[in-house]
Amino acid sequence: MTEVTDRISRRQVDKFGERRAQLATSALRTLSELGYARTSLREIAQNSEFSHGVLHYYFRDKVELITYCVKLYKAECVTRYDQIVATARSADQLRTDFAQALATTCDEDGTMHRLWYDLRNQALFEENFREDVLEIDQTLELMIWRIVSTYGELSGTPITVSPSTAYGLFDGLFQQALLRNLAHQPNALTDLRTGVEQTLPKLLIR
Amino acid sequence: MTEVTDRISRRQVDKFGERRAQLATSALRTLSELGYARTSLREIAQNSEFSHGVLHYYFRDKVELITYCVKLYKAECVTRYDQIVATARSADQLRTDFAQALATTCDEDGTMHRLWYDLRNQALFEENFREDVLEIDQTLELMIWRIVSTYGELSGTPITVSPSTAYGLFDGLFQQALLRNLAHQPNALTDLRTGVEQTLPKLLIR
DNA sequence: CGAAGTTCTTGACACTCGTCAAGAGTTTCT
DNA sequence: AGAAACTCTTGACGAGTGTCAAGAACTTCG
Incomplete structure (x- = not known):
């Protein structure tokens, strides 16, 4: 019986990696539909x-598998x-574009973000996940910072x-809007926009 | 076979309700330990x-049971x-007390808050939970608002x-600190404090 | 006390889960 | 071509799940 890691290293033309990505994409679709708690391997395979x-x-x-999925997801987000x-x-x-982009993402890619x-x-519960999650969190933090710091420079x-x-701050606003938008609260997205538009200028000096 | 709801209404001296609360407390302890995804009824009973x-x-x-737990939890938080x-x-x-209180809560009651x-x-996934969750969210929002508006008045x-x-905004900061503190990042709590202390004044006019 | 009602335990059920081994099907290489 | 390696399916396993029914243990009250 060959080990998984062996299979990875042996192949040059990476069909193995491609199939991994393909399966992980199916897994991501299922996960974003059902959530972590209710997603089983059989369900993933069925999709x-x-x-x-x-x-x-x-x-x-x-x-x-899940760890791989999370990393794949990150690549899409960055x-x-x-x-x-x-x-x-x-x-x-920049301010209005950013606010609008967050609202659009919240609306259109809501299921992916709830995942x-x-x-x-x-x-928060499983130590195994922390390293990868914190790494993605870091990437998102940098992404937000590119926006915010550019906003500072332009100002x-x-x-x-x-x-x-x-x-x-912005993650909190986004997450709040995500829940409310999924719950069909009509003001969720406009509240997100105005919240972001109001908050961004406040990060400037004084 | 008597229905659960019948049992509830029949008793005047509410031993039934007391036991419900007692069991729910056990459930909350287990839930905060394992998280929703890995908590089973047998595990709850064992604790x-x-x-x-x-x-x-x-x-x-x-x-x-879970719904009842969530409502019980709310009563403690409010x-x-x-x-x-x-x-x-x-x-x-008020500003420093608030920041300090959030940091302390994050550190001491972290497991309860991750629940x-x-x-x-x-x-975000199960529609059944939304109503109760949004209700609790509303309560927390009001709690934060009492702080923030008082801060405005004092200023x-x-x-x-x-x-x-x-x-x-503040929920985002808190949640971020919670993860980082559970991951034993040394600056998590002080970052939370300074983040809150810096943010609060920015909510004042201009 | 003893009957009636309440509370709790036990054990079983149907089901789903992650995992894995045996082998069929497919591709690759000589 | 045939052998070897790789890919995928099938079916089984043990463990764990929520649920429920039968009845034991306990409490209440005539």
Whole structure:
């Protein structure tokens, strides 16, 4: 019996890696639908074109699969907001674009983001998840900081909070809107927008 | 076979209700230890002085038990921060007291709060939980607002964000600190304090 | 005391879960 | 071509789940 890690290292043309990614994509779809607590390997396999046994051919166990999924998810998230920074001409434009982007993401990719929060919450209980979750959190923090610091530069005024604090603030607003929007509260998205638009200028000096 | 609801209504001396609360307390302890995803009724019973069957004598099913737990938890949370409002003499004192209280709660009652976030996250997936979760969220929002609005009054300056936004901001900071503190990051609590202390004044006008 | 009602335990049920081994099917290479 | 390696399916396993029914243990009250 060959080990999973052996299979990974042996292949040059990485069909093995491609299938892993494919299965992980199916897993992500299922996870975002059901949440971590109710997602089983059989359910994941059923939402793919393979049978449940194959998962143990490509992943050592459930933890490795989920961990891989989380990392895959991160790759998708990272570069999403950077275009806003790139195209912004004024502080005010950046401000409204950012608020609008968050609202759109909340509405359109809500199911994917609730999965992220679900997994981040698992890290509160399962030590295994913490390292990966904190790494993704760090990436998101940097993403937010690129926005916030650019906003400061465009305003000609320094930012008065740490990257970590800035991330915490906007993440809180986003998560709140996510729940309320899923619960069909009509004001969820506009509240998010105005909340973000009001908060951003407050991070400037005094 | 008598229905659960019948048993509730029949008793005047509410031994039935007391036992419900007792079992729910055990359940809360277990839930805060293991998280929603890994807590079973047998585990709950094992952490109580009763056997697993009794849970179905006092609760219709698992959902009713968990829901009852969440409501019980809310009752404990509600009045905790109001003394800070009551004893504050100056805006600055309120500011540091509030920041300190959040840090202390994060450190000492971290396991209980991770349960709250866990259940709130379940509401992102399970519709059944949403009503109760949103109700608790509302209560917490009001609690935060009592702090923030008092801070505004003590400063003689109006607050420029909605209660909902204020709650989202501080909740984000708290949640971030909770994860980092559980992961034994040394700066988690001081970062929370300074984050809160820096944010609060920014909610005042201009 | 003894009957009636209440509370709790025990054990079973149908089911789902993660895991794994045996082997069939497929591709790759000589 | 045939052998070897890889990929995937099938079916089983033991463990754990929520639920429930039968009845033991206990309390209440005539």
